[in-house]
Amino acid sequence: MRAITKKDLKIFGACAVVYAIIEALLQMNVIGSFWELNLILIAINIIMAVSLNLINGYTGQFSLGHAGFMAVGAYVSAIITVKFHLPFLLAILVGALASGLLGFLIGLPTLRLNGDYLAIATLGLGEIIRITILNIPYVGGASGFMGIPRYTNFAWAFFVCLFTLFFIKNFVNSSHGRACISIRENEIAAEAMGIDTTKYKVIAFTTGAAFAGVAGALFAHYFYIAHPASFTFMMSFNYLTMVVMGGLGSITGSIAGAVILTFVSAALASWPEWRMIVYSIVLILLMLYRPQGLFGNMELTSLSIFKRFKGGSK
Amino acid sequence: MNGGERMEFLEQLIQQLINGVSLGSIYALIALGYTMVYGIIKLINFAHGDIYMIGAYVGFFATANLGLSFVPSLILSMIISGLIGMLIERMAYRPLRHAPKIAVLITAIGISLLLEYGGMLVFTPQPRTFPNVLESTTYHMGPFVVNSQQIIILVVSVILMIILTYVVQKTIIGKAMRAVSFDTDAAQLMGIDVNRIISATFGIGSALAAAAGVLVGIYYNSIDPLMGIMPGLKAFVAAVLGGIGIIPGAMAGGVILGVIEALVSGFISSTFRDAAAFAILIIILLFKPSGLFGKNVREKV
Numbered sequence: 001m002r003a004i005t006k007k008d009l010k011i012f013g014a015c016a017v018v019y020a021i022i023e024a025l026l027q028m029n030v031i032g033s034f035w036e037l038n039l040i041l042i043a044i045n046i047i048m049a050v051s052l053n054l055i056n057g058y059t060g061q062f063s064l065g066h067a068g069f070m071a072v073g074a075y076v077s078a079i080i081t082v083k084f085h086l087p088f089l090l091a092i093l094v095g096a097l098a099s100g101l102l103g104f105l106i107g108l109p110t111l112r113l114n115g116d117y118l119a120i121a122t123l124g125l126g127e128i129i130r131i132t133i134l135n136i137p138y139v140g141g142a143s144g145f146m147g148i149p150r151y152t153n154f155a156w157a158f159f160v161c162l163f164t165l166f167f168i169k170n171f172v173n174s175s176h177g178r179a180c181i182s183i184r185e186n187e188i189a190a191e192a193m194g195i196d197t198t199k200y201k202v203i204a205f206t207t208g209a210a211f212a213g214v215a216g217a218l219f220a221h222y223f224y225i226a227h228p229a230s231f232t233f234m235m236s237f238n239y240l241t242m243v244v245m246g247g248l249g250s251i252t253g254s255i256a257g258a259v260i261l262t263f264v265s266a267a268l269a270s271w272p273e274w275r276m277i278v279y280s281i282v283l284i285l286l287m288l289y290r291p292q293g294l295f296g297n298m299e300l301t302s303l304s305i306f307k308r309f310k311g312g313s314k
Numbered sequence: 315m316n317g318g319e320r321m322e323f324l325e326q327l328i329q330q331l332i333n334g335v336s337l338g339s340i341y342a343l344i345a346l347g348y349t350m351v352y353g354i355i356k357l358i359n360f361a362h363g364d365i366y367m368i369g370a371y372v373g374f375f376a377t378a379n380l381g382l383s384f385v386p387s388l389i390l391s392m393i394i395s396g397l398i399g400m401l402i403e404r405m406a407y408r409p410l411r412h413a414p415k416i417a418v419l420i421t422a423i424g425i426s427l428l429l430e431y432g433g434m435l436v437f438t439p440q441p442r443t444f445p446n447v448l449e450s451t452t453y454h455m456g457p458f459v460v461n462s463q464q465i466i467i468l469v470v471s472v473i474l475m476i477i478l479t480y481v482v483q484k485t486i487i488g489k490a491m492r493a494v495s496f497d498t499d500a501a502q503l504m505g506i507d508v509n510r511i512i513s514a515t516f517g518i519g520s521a522l523a524a525a526a527g528v529l530v531g532i533y534y535n536s537i538d539p540l541m542g543i544m545p546g547l548k549a550f551v552a553a554v555l556g557g558i559g560i561i562p563g564a565m566a567g568g569v570i571l572g573v574i575e576a577l578v579s580g581f582i583s584s585t586f587r588d589a590a591a592f593a594i595l596i597i598i599l600l601f602k603p604s605g606l607f608g609k610n611v612r613e614k615v
Contacts, residue, residue, distance in 0.1 A: 062416055109600055115415055116358045120550060121599050124592030131589040237423060244420055273439070276431035283424030288409055291417045 008166070019158050026154055036154065038266045040222055043157035044215045045258040047164045049242040050251055051211035054168055056240070057248035057297070058177065059204040060184030061111060062119040064236050065126030066212050071231035072099040072129060073213025074220035075139050078148045081221065088151040088221065092160070095217040096210040102129075103209025104202060111201040114187075123233050134228045144227035145220070152222035160218060164211050169251055171207065180204050184249070234276075241279045245286060247293030252300035257293075325457045330580040331573055336464035336533075338572020339471035343526035344549030345556070345564035346478065347399075347519025353495040353559035354515050356415070360422035361402060362523055363546015364429035367539060369395040369524025370444075370531040371437055377445045384447045384532070388470070391528050392521035399520025400513050408509065426546075433539030441538040444531040467529045474525055475565055478518070482561060487514055495559065544588060548575075551595040557605025566607065 022039065025031045031039070048066060055063045077095030080086050110121045139145045171177050179200045182190040191197050220226040242261050246253030261279070268275045286293060344366055351359045369391045376387035406425050410418045451462040482488035493501040494511045502508050530545070531537045552571040556563025571591060578590040598605065 062419070110596065113599055113603070116419055117554075117599055117603065119419060120358065120547075120554075121596050123547070124551075124595050128589045128592050131585065135583070135585055237427065240420070240423070248416075273431060273434050276427050277435065280424045280427035280431065284406060284421055284428065287413070287417045287421040287424065288406070291413060 012162075015158075015162055019155075022158075023154060034266075037222075038262060039154060040152060040157045040218075041266075042259055042262045043154075043161040044218050044222075045239070045242060045262050046161050046255050047211055047215040047218070048239045049246070049254040049258040050164060050168050051208040051215070052239050053243045053246075053248065053251065053254045054171070054180075054204055054211075055208040056243055057250070057254075058172055058184060059180040059201055060187075061201055061205065062115065063122040063205070063208070064119050064233060064240065065106075065122035065124075065129070066208070066239050067231040067233060067235035068126030068129035069099040069103055069209040069212035070216035070219065070235070071133060071226070071228070072102055073216030074226040074231070075133060075145060075216075076213070077217035078145050078220045078226050079139065081151065082145070082148055088156070091151075091221070092214055092217040096213040099213030099216065100206050100210030103212075104206040107202045107205035107209070108198075111198065111205060123236070126231075126233055126236055130228050130231050133231075139226075142228065144225050144229075146225050148220050148224050148226065150222060150224055152218045157218055157222075160214060164214065165251065165255070168207075168211070172251070176200065176203060181249070238279065241283055244293055245282060247295035247297060249297035250293070250295040250299055253293055253295030253298075256295065256300070326580060327577075329458055330576040332458060332460055332464065333580075334573030334576030335569055336467045336572070337576060338552075338569035339468050340526045340530055340568070341545065341549045341552045341572050342565045342568025343471055343474065343522045343529075344545060345552040345568045346475070346561065347523045348550050348553040349556070349558055349561060349564040350491070350515050350519045352553065353561075354491065354498075354512055355407070355411075357407065357418050357422065358550065359516075359519075360419070360546070361425040361429055362519065363542035363544075363549065364426050364433070365395050365399050365402075365520045365542070366523040366527040366530075366545060367433060367537070367542035368398055368429065369520075369527030370537040370541065371433070371442075371527075372524065373528035373531055374442055374444055374537055377447050378442075387447070388525060388528050391524045395524030395527075396517040396521035399516040399523075403513055403516040408512075430540055430543065437539055439539060441536045444535050444537060446535075448532055463533050467533060470525065470529060474522060478522065479561070481518070487511070491515055548588075548591045551591045554595055554603075554605055555598050557608030560605065560607045563605055563607035567605070570606075 022031070026036055048070065052063065052066045055061050055066075073095035076098040077088075077091035080091035080094050081088060106122075106125050110118060110125065113121055133139060134142050172180070179190070179195045180203075182193070182195055183197050183200055187197055216226075238261070242257035243254055244257075245261065246255070246257030261282075264278060265275050268278065344362065347362050347365070348359060351357060351362070372391040372394045373387050376382045376390045377384075380387075382390065402425055406421050407418060410421060448463060448466060453460045453462065480488075482491060490501070490506045490511050491514070493504065493506055494508055498508055501511075526545075527537075527542075530541075548571060549568065552567035553564045554567070555571060556565070556567025571594065574594065575587050575590060579587045602608075
């Protein structure tokens with residue numbers, strides 16, 4: 001199996017066309033700043049949802065602390081650009097590295113826990129990260145890290161998001177990804193088959209955390225500010241809703257979840273109190289009537305209409 | 315450290331212990347509901363903290379709008395919240411009895427968000443000032459200050475815990491609850507209506523959380539729709555600390571957590587108070603996941 005297949009090239013081509021159209025519309029001011037913001041938010045949310053899906057959906061390790069890693073990425077990248085005046089790409093990379101490293105350090109001990117214990121422990125760790133940031137005056141403490149330059153534009157968001165999708169898709173389809181999926185299906189059986197379950201759980205957790213850091217860097221450099229109050233566990237629940245709605249273990253599902261819910265919250269922008277009510281009802285109804293989410297663990301591209309595009313990629 | 319400083323330190327220590335015990339008994343009341351539900355259906359009922367919020371609001375309306383005094387409004391709040399807890403179990407958790415654990419956990423998160431933001435819509439997000447139903451007198455015992463409301467919190471919590479222990483240990487429904495928690499299938503084969511027992515467990519747990527809500531409302535004078543999030547999570551920490559599923563464990567865990575929090579906010583910084591609770595959770599989960607009162611159970615393949 002090659003890293004880049006013919007099918008991937010076709011998808012890249014399609015994405016380039018989509019990008020060109022949207023960028024042209026943005027340049028001609030057909031899309032106003034409100035929808036530009038939402039397009040960038042969609043890209044950031046897709047990165048968050050897909051990376052959370054890698055942990056929750058593919059590896060089956062229920063994490064509720066994703067916003068904490070996003071916060072680390074946001075703050076570390078902001079330090080790089082604001083305090084050291086280094087380029088944005090480097091800031092994204094260092095942000096990703098920092099939250100990946102933290103994910104590794106946190107994941108190593110906590111991933112021994114399972115199910116609901118892991119959920120609560122990660123939720124607690126996310127909050128600890130936030131409270132720690134709140135108490136560091138160097139990054140602004142409770143009033144937030146202000147004066148971050150706006151480097152994120154649609155091009156950055158789009159291509160970083162595309163890279164994330166490509167990376168995670170290839171990871172999931174590799175032998176590492178299959179090891180992760182086997183842990184989700186049955187951890188004891190996976191271990192009996194000789195899979196080092198701790199190693200793969202930590203790999204998935206670290207990768208997911210690193211991409212959350214990337215999303216955090218894009219987020220902070222779009223909104224000029226990184227504020228500890230933005231990264232509460234409510235934010236983690238947002239991304240959880242996107243992942244669950246799309247389907248645990250489906251990348252296209254997570255994309256759909258991120259796109260739909262970002263549009264829903266944009267549409268409900270004037271009634272913010274209704275947004276969380278809609279989210280909660282979506283969660284409850286999905287669990288009661290369609291617990292596998294919109295796509296289950298299928299991909300949109302595995303539908304029969306896409307079959308003929310597949311060519312010799314298998 | 316000279317003699318005077320040491321005295322001052324000791325005085326502050328004991329003062330924080332007094333504050334911690336009254337705060338801790340609130341956590342203990344909420345933790346009991348978590349632990350009982352977990353003991354029976356192995357579910358972390360994320361919505362439990364929000365039942366505590368509902369309890370506080372029912373208590374608020376009972377005292378402010380109906381003009382009831384402390385004890386009747388406490389009982390009214392416990393009954394109504396108990397019924398709401400049973401309703402939630404019936405509507406949301408019972409259809410998922412055989413679904414994967416994660417599905418039930420996500421539903422619980424959904425219910426919790428629905429109660430929080432539904433509460434914002436119904437009760438408005440503005441904090442309400444709880445009517446002053448109990449006179450607050452401050453007693454000075456030497457250098458220490460004890461508030462009469464702290465004593466009432468402690469007394470009411472102890473009474474409720476004694477009643478709970480009696481119900482669980484001596485009554486027929488308590489016996490059935492213990493049987494279901496020990497082995498659900500065997501209990502069902504012995505003719506116990508498992509669904510009814512689960513429903514009763516939710517009712518009792520929710521009533522205890524509601525009592526905690528009313529007590530906190532009286533103590534802090536202010537309630538709001540999101541007040542249940544943090545105490546709910548911390549009560550869960552208390553339940554894990556004592557050993558989840560173990561009733562005396564939840565009581566002890568709550569008090570220990572309350573004392574630790576009071577010490578952290580008294581001696582380090584109140585901003586680290588919430589972090590301390592989660593740090594305890596992680597330490598306990600890593601070193602003794604069965605909790606202080608729990609026995610280690612080997613996982614069978």
